[in-house]
Amino acid sequence: MIAPATSNLPAAALSGMTRLLKLLPWLVVAGLPLALPGYEPLATQVFVMILFALSLDLLVGYAGIVTLGHAGLFGMGGYAAGILSVHGITDPLVTVIFAMMVAAFTGLVFGIAMLRTKGLTLLMLTMASAALLYEIANKATGLTGGEDGLVGVSFTPLLGMFAFDFRGKTAFFYSLTALFLAFTFVQALINSPFGWSLRGIRENDARMAAIGCPIMQRRIIAYVISSALAGLAGALQAQTTQYVALHSLSFDLSGNILIMLILGGSGRLYGAFIGCPAFMFAQDQLAKQDPANWFLGLGLILIAFVMLAPGGILGIAERTVAAVKTWRRA
Amino acid sequence: MIDTATLETRVLNCSFEANRVITDVNFTLRPGERRALIGPNGAGKTTFVNLLTGRLRASSGNIMLNGEDVTELGEARRIRLGIGRTFQITSLFPRMTVRENVFLAVAECEGIAGNLLRSVFSHRRQLERVDELVHRVGLSDVAGVPAQLLPYGRQRLLEIAIALALRPKILLLDEPAAGIPTAESHVILDIIATLPKEIAVLLIDHDMDLVFRFAKQISVLVQGSILMEGSPEEIAADPRVREVYLGDSKHGRPAAA
Numbered sequence: 400m401i402a403p404a405t406s407n408l409p410a411a412a413l414s415g416m417t418r419l420l421k422l423l424p425w426l427v428v429a430g431l432p433l434a435l436p437g438y439e440p441l442a443t444q445v446f447v448m449i450l451f452a453l454s455l456d457l458l459v460g461y462a463g464i465v466t467l468g469h470a471g472l473f474g475m476g477g478y479a480a481g482i483l484s485v486h487g488i489t490d491p492l493v494t495v496i497f498a499m500m501v502a503a504f505t506g507l508v509f510g511i512a513m514l515r516t517k518g519l520t521l522l523m524l525t526m527a528s529a530a531l532l533y534e535i536a537n538k539a540t541g542l543t544g545g546e547d548g549l550v551g552v553s554f555t556p557l558l559g560m561f562a563f564d565f566r567g568k569t570a571f572f573y574s575l576t577a578l579f580l581a582f583t584f585v586q587a588l589i590n591s592p593f594g595w596s597l598r599g600i601r602e603n604d605a606r607m608a609a610i611g612c613p614i615m616q617r618r619i620i621a622y623v624i625s626s627a628l629a630g631l632a633g634a635l636q637a638q639t640t641q642y643v644a645l646h647s648l649s650f651d652l653s654g655n656i657l658i659m660l661i662l663g664g665s666g667r668l669y670g671a672f673i674g675c676p677a678f679m680f681a682q683d684q685l686a687k688q689d690p691a692n693w694f695l696g697l698g699l700i701l702i703a704f705v706m707l708a709p710g711g712i713l714g715i716a717e718r719t720v721a722a723v724k725t726w727r728r729a
Numbered sequence: 730m731i732d733t734a735t736l737e738t739r740v741l742n743c744s745f746e747a748n749r750v751i752t753d754v755n756f757t758l759r760p761g762e763r764r765a766l767i768g769p770n771g772a773g774k775t776t777f778v779n780l781l782t783g784r785l786r787a788s789s790g791n792i793m794l795n796g797e798d799v800t801e802l803g804e805a806r807r808i809r810l811g812i813g814r815t816f817q818i819t820s821l822f823p824r825m826t827v828r829e830n831v832f833l834a835v836a837e838c839e840g841i842a843g844n845l846l847r848s849v850f851s852h853r854r855q856l857e858r859v860d861e862l863v864h865r866v867g868l869s870d871v872a873g874v875p876a877q878l879l880p881y882g883r884q885r886l887l888e889i890a891i892a893l894a895l896r897p898k899i900l901l902l903d904e905p906a907a908g909i910p911t912a913e914s915h916v917i918l919d920i921i922a923t924l925p926k927e928i929a930v931l932l933i934d935h936d937m938d939l940v941f942r943f944a945k946q947i948s949v950l951v952q953g954s955i956l957m958e959g960s961p962e963e964i965a966a967d968p969r970v971r972e973v974y975l976g977d978s979k980h981g982r983p984a985a986a
Contacts, residue, residue: 584846588846591846592832592836592852593842593844595829595842596836596837599825602823606821609808610833610837611895612837
């Protein structure tokens with residue numbers, strides 16, 4: 400929606416208010432350690448997953464690129480940060496930036512190779528790309544530790560002041576800040592002409608080509624940005640857990656993150672914020688009920704969502720709000 | 730000042746496997762021309778438009794724009810050179826609003842679509858142009874409505890707005906009035922009338938009433954070849970045209986004849 404070009408003074412005041420309101424949830428979450436001490440490490444993992452799902456939403460929800468290999472980029476970020484630290488470069492911010500660059504470059508290479516294709520072919524290629532990285536990490540034991548994972552990962556205090564301690568406070572605020580910055584960035588991105596053009600490509604790529612849009616270039620840029628953010632999430636996980644597991648490149652994780660996004664509702668940015676905690680909660684509860692077959696329960700929930708509520712949890716919320724509005728008007 | 734363009738085909742051919750769809754077509758569209766392309770179903774009209782815009786590749790022959798050979802250029806390049814079109818079957822961005830649809834085209838045309846971080850809403854000048862285009866095709870009242878919720882006839886108008894957003898020098902309208910009730914098809918002519926005179930417009934339509942009200946020149950395409958070209962009066966009077974086309978038309982006789 401485009402705001403009408405009226406006098407912009409009250410609009411500016413209003414946007415100041417909404418801006419403050421939008422900060423509110425972040426401030427509430429930042430206050431969580433006071434209310435629930437001891438939950439910082441869990442919350443940190445949730446933040447990392449949300450950030451990862453957010454990077455995926457840019458592809459699935461906006462650029463219309465469905466991928467089953469996003470963990471490949473997450474894992475690349477994790478290994479890049481981990482390997483750097485094992486080799487003595489232990490500043491958190493330096494390693495994070497390096498990890499994002501590695502993931503972005505990986506995304507660029509795979510993007511150029513894959514993004515000419517669409518649909519099922521693309522889906523298979525994304526799967527293959529992550530499987531390839533997984534096998535490389537599995538075989539290159541000298542560099543990655545192979546199946547044992549990369550151990551001995553440690554980082555110097557953040558900004559030279561805040562050490563990554565066992566309580567997990569530093570990790571909590573660090574990952575929350577990263578998530579906030581990434582969210583702000585992605586939000587700006589999807590409201591830019593570039594973001595709109597991605598939606599245009601998702602809606603009707605043939606028509607976008609016919610209005611002169613370099614589709615391939617736009618899709619690659621989106622893929623590279625998403626890769627960098629996935630790499631950021633992976634690096635954060637390496638830094639906050641001081642460990643990089645082979646699992647971070649796995650098909651398992653690629654699938655789970657897609658499920659989290661679909662559960663929350665893709666193409667809405669907030670879907671990641673709803674879907675990740677919901678998934679992790681459901682996983683926890685179902686595993687308690689039946690440690691052996693919990694994945695079956697999750698599968699059933701997912702099928703129900705895809706068939707009955709295609710917009711995910713947020714889709715249900717949107718329809719409810721719309722229904723209430725119509726009901727009030729009547 | 731809008732610079733003009735002449736679009737020309739030289740011995741243009743197009744075949745799908747063994748089927749020749751377009752045969753040796755020599756055709757010229759000059760600046761400011763208001764020409765119609767008519768012909769029975771399956772004559773190859775849409776194929777011809779697709780060849781002109783680069784959506785399809787010619788099997789042989791040349792397409793010239795202002796004397797330069799554009800036969801090998803892709804669709805996107807030709808759009809930038811000024812060849813605009815609308816589609817016979819509406820091709821919109823269904824879940825995006827009317828304004829968003831037009832903005833996409835304006836953004837591509839003005840080279841801002843690659844802007845990553847500046848909000849859409851800070852591009853004032855482009856947004857004004859969007860509103861102006863939406864107004865020109867009479868869709869201001871539904872500017873915030875998703876395209877898929879518009880009645881078909883109004884989707885056709887949105888289609889034209891998108892084409893105009895790209896500042897075409899040559900505008901190819903492929904059955905723009907399809908789905909618009911005959912009584913309202915004058916809306917299309919009204920919109921064309923608001924265009925700068927220098928723009929060349931090629932109208933492809935079945936609605937003879939519309940064609941004869943619009944065109945100063947008519948080309949008749951039959952089985953992939955140009956059967957004849959001329960003024961509406963000449964076309965209406967030609968026995969061959971009457972036989973292959975007007976004879977079995979349900980749309981009545983041309984008013985101009």
